[in-house]
Every structure is written in C-alpha cells, then in structure tokens.
Amino acid sequence: MKQDIILAGVGGQGILSIAASIGMAAINAGLHLKQAEVHGMSQRGGDVHSDLRISDKEIASDLIPQGKADIIISVEPMESLRYLPMLAPDGWVITNTNPHVNIPNYPDIQDIIKEIRAIPNHIALDANKIANDLGSRRSANIVMLGAASPFINLEYERLEKAIRNIFKTKGEKIIETNLKALKTGCEFAKNYIKK
C-alpha cells in the first residue's frame, strides 16, 4: 500500500492540522510516513502545500513526483487547481468551494468551479458552510479531512482517534464538534459519489 496526498491551501488556513491528523493515524497504523511542509515566508497569506506520503514500505523521496499524487485535498478552490500537474491520471481532487480571496485578481469563482467539475474524479463541497451549520466555524479543515477519508487508506476509526488526540487539550466539547465535522464531511463525500 502506498498513497501520495497533496494538501493545499493558503498560509494561515491550517492545512498542517489535517496533515497532523493523517500523520498520527498512519504512524499508529504502523505505516511509514513522510510529510514535507512549507514554513517561512509563504505562510504569510501565500499559497502553501504539503506533500504527505504513507506506505507500508520505506519511502524514499520527501517530495511526491509529478503526476503521482493519488489525492489532492484542498481547503481552497483555486489552490486545488494549482497542483493538477501533480495528480495521477486516476487521482481524486477533494476541495472546498469556499474561496479565500486575498488578491485583487482572484478569478470568478464560477469559472473555478467549472474547472473543478471538469476533473473526472472530484468531490467539491462548501466546508465553511457545513462547519458553520455545525456551529463550529473553525472545523472546516476537519470537514475536508472527513470528505477525503473514504479515499485515504486508513481505517476511519484511526482518524477519529487521531482527532481525539490532537484536540485533547481543548476539551471534550471541541473534540465532539470535530468528530461531527469529520463524520459530516465523510457522509457528504459518500453521497456525492453516488450522485
């Protein structure tokens, strides 16, 4: 088993907490893991991504080769398109449709959605709206992780356990909210595929 995942977003959106959840679940499952992150200047509102690789065998490169990513998980719609050269021919794009507009020349969101829908394997959801409806604006990340969970080669329970662990200092209420966010994202993706 080998899975290459690109996490994409904008500096400050917190893609690293998604990475940490998957990473912890993978390590607990006894898998090998490499995860390259972006620190420094780009974190100031620039485009950021993280290459996350999990495998039952030792992993060589910290970077995913072009055209080899199995999944792109993006917390921002335009950012999901930036990494298309990385995507494997049968790979999946799982993206938030809620734009983060911090540049004057941000394209028309409808055009972006059109491009996303042109990708054969995609899941597109407004994770911010779903998180808001759950009463937790800040859980949009975990909604995205939930939407990606059916495609990640890790047992769902392991992701739940990782979330419990990561939010353990924040109290039971925040843990429960995030578990609900995970579940809602997951169910959205499952229904989306059926359609």
Added chain:
Amino acid sequence: MKKLLLLGDEAIAQGAIDAGLSGIYAYPGTPSTEIMEYVLKSKEAKEKNIRSGWAANEKTAMEASLGMSYTGKRAMVCMKHVGLNVAADPFINSAITGAIGGLIVVVADDPSMHSSQNEQDSRFYGKFAMIPTLEPANQQEAYDMIHYGFGLSEKFGTPVLVRLSTRLAHSRAGIERKDIREQNEIHLPGDLKQFILLPANARRRYKILLQNQPHFEEESDNSVLNRYFEGSDKSLGIIACGIAYNYLLENHPDRNIPFPVLKLGQYPIPYSKMERLYNECKEILVLEDGYPFVEEIIKSYFGLGKKIKGRLDGTIPRDGELNPNIVEKALGMEIAETRTIPELVANRPPKLCDGCPHIYSYNALNEALAEYTKGRVFSDIGCYTLGALKPYEAINTCVDMGASITMAKGAADAGFTPTIAVIGDSTFTHSGMTGLLDAVNDNSSITVVILDNSTVAMTGGQKSSATDKIEAICEALGVEKDHIIVMDPSPKQHEKNTKIFKKEIEYKGVSVIIPRRECIQTAAKRLKKEKRNL
C-alpha cells in the same frame, strides 16, 4: 520503541538532547528555526538542564557555543545558510582553535530560495574551514548523525559542520531513538594556550589542522555515511549527496539500480571510493542539492577527460533544488505527460497580514516621502520586506541583516539626502546597532525607522533580543534624545505619524523613529494563551 514523528530539524534537536548536549545557541532563520524551538519546548531538555534560548545573532551564538566547547561540554549552534556568513569569523577560526567538548555547527541551506536571498551551499564553508562536514539523506540519518558528529568532533578535537537543506529540515518522518548519553563534565583544554590565536600559537594550531586533513579523508573513506553500492551496468556511475539519494531511489521503486552508486553523507569527499567509481564507470552523474560542489572536485581532481554529468554540463539545472522529476530526467527516463495548471489560476504571493502594524507605518512613510524623488528607502530582512510588493512598494533594498542603516548612510554620504532606513526590532539588535553607531559618529543625514513589533515575526514569533531596549540602545549609541520618537502605527494616527516622518526626514542628522505595536500573530497567540490560563 515507539517511533517519534519529527521534522528533520526536530530530529537534529532530539539527536543532540540524546547525545549529551549541554547547550544550544541559535538565531531564528528559515529553514533552521525549528531546531531551537524543539529544544525550547522539550521537557527532557529542561530536566537535563540543557541551556537553550535565542541569541542576538549567529556570530554571538557561534562564539558562545565555542566557549561551551572550551569547557569540555557538548555544544551545538544552529543557523540558516546566510547566518553562517555572519558567523563566518568565529566559524573559520574555531577550526584553528579546535574543540574540546563536541561542537556541532548545524546550517540549513535553502536551495530554490523559498525564504532566502540566495542559495549558497554551506559545504563550501566546511571545505574552506577544512573541517569534517556531514549531510543527512533523511530524518533518521539526521538524528543518528548528531551522535556520530559529536563523537567525530571529540575524536579529533575539531568542530563538525552538519549541512541540511529546506526539504529535509521541514519534512516529517518516524525516528527511532538511540541510547541516551550523559553530558560531559567540565574539562578545560590540556594546553591553556590552545585557544589563544596569537600568530605563534595560530601557526602551530593551523599545522595541527593541516595534519588532521588526511585523517578526515580517511574517516570519510571508511564512513558508514559514504556507501558504495555495486551495479552491473558500468555505462554510468552515480554520486548522490544527501537527499539527492532519495530522489534516485524514488525513480527505482524496486530499489534495483543497475548502475554503481556512491551515496555521500560525509566530507571531505572519500577520495578512494570516488576514484573507484571514476575508474569503473564510463560516465559519471553527480546528484547534489545546492552548488556543483562534488562535481567541481571530480572534474578538477580526477579530470582525465571522462564525461561528468551534473549542474555544470546542463544535465541538471544550474540553480534551484532537486526533485524526483529532475533526477528522473537526468537518468534519461521517459517523463510521462501530466495535467497542466488551468490558465485562470492566479499567483498568490505572500503579503503583510490584515491589520499588521507595518502596513500603517508604510502608509504614513509613503505619504511623507511623496514630495521627494523615489529610491530613498533602504530596508532589511523580515516580514516588512513584503513592503516591497504592491500596494505599498515602499522600500528599495533588501540585502542582508542590518544593511538598511549602513546602506542609507553610504547613500547619504554620497550626497543623496534624505535617505531612510527601515529595519525590524530584532534585525536592529542582530546587526543594526553597529551601523547606527557609524552613522552617529559621522552625523550622517539619515532617518532610521525601527519597526518594533516586539518579536521575530517572519520565522514564527520568536523572542526578540530588542524588546524594551531600543530607545536605551539608540540613546547610548549617541542619537539625540529629541530625535528618538516612538509612534503608534495605527490607522487613527496616520496624519500625526505622517507629520512626524516629514519632520524627522527633514532633520540634518541621525533621527530614529520607532513605530511600536505588537505583531498581530503573536498578539493573537498571546490572547489565546491568556484565555486558556484564565
């Protein structure tokens, strides 16, 4: 034992804690910052009473670590590649004094300049200082290398350079820990003249360094970090340095590389292993992140006309970091076509955060300067360098830590007045103070703007050495008290601030303006913490 999931930087920190480290010194700089941050957060480090904390700059950090090594204790100093330029004087001379307690200098290079102004390759500094240099290929090697490096350092009484690059520094993987070693007791040099680099002593110490060279080469030739892998296809021999080896493996998923491969992790280069590869193979391909360091050596030292492929002959781009695809192409493999980025995708450059105090400093400064011709603002390294971009376009230079003040002075000396220097609080105490002293002594007509957000913001909010000290420092350096002015960089104060800027810019002499407001990122973190502790 359960594996720890660590960044390359963190693996180095944990390696040092486990290898009997007594003290670590550093100035923040991407991609090296997380080494010190890890030790600062480590409970174990606290229990073991390991000295940690940020230094004013890389030079003071390097010297303090040398002082700790002098006492026989193990010390480590960490910096980004350009930081070694600042610390170059003590670094090169530490090779002459030698080390007593193990001394490791960790330098994180930034090929592709993700967060830097150049992509200099620190292996050249290792060769320049003539000391052993280690380069890990992965996180586990980074961890193990610190144990090994301290051993090497104490065996030969020499500092050891550990060089890594961004990709390894900021990538996580599982680490298995080794046995924990106790810290050294204090034991001073047997010869108390060893560290006095008066010419007579220095000549003697330099001879010792020269005598050590064949030993360093022998260590490299026998090192487990320099491994020769047999290969049946001798049409090509591959040298892969540090993480370049990973990219080579990535292109051979079955791990079956037909060519002989020399995996390099320790310098000086292992001459006999390299000679063997050179003699056995028809062509040589050199894979290395950074400059063509090994490639140049193999071309000149073994230069018997054999084809050497690498960055110099164009097989690999001359600049930028390596990746699996560049190596794939260098191996002559067929590159599969991939999707393209849709045209509508726009660039998203980094920018100052919404509400950042620098925004309001720049708005007022720009307005105050509207009546002058352009090109007067000399700036420096930090978040505020983003003031170069739209919509501010407020600064004209960014060269090295502290250069804002001294370059503004040089331009003023040339008769181009007024000039303005814009520097951050931490950059000021890093390397701006001496330049300000020069300006005061010459009574140069410059206005120095010290943007005080009370943190080292760009690298993630480390403690600034300047906090609560800036006015006192400026006054002590001789800036007139009436021309040291603190302002609140907020939109409400825009008109008032613009007036202050205008007035001080007109002043014929050194004036210092300190726009002071906490970085909004650290303020948010602080408030969150305070809320948690309530």
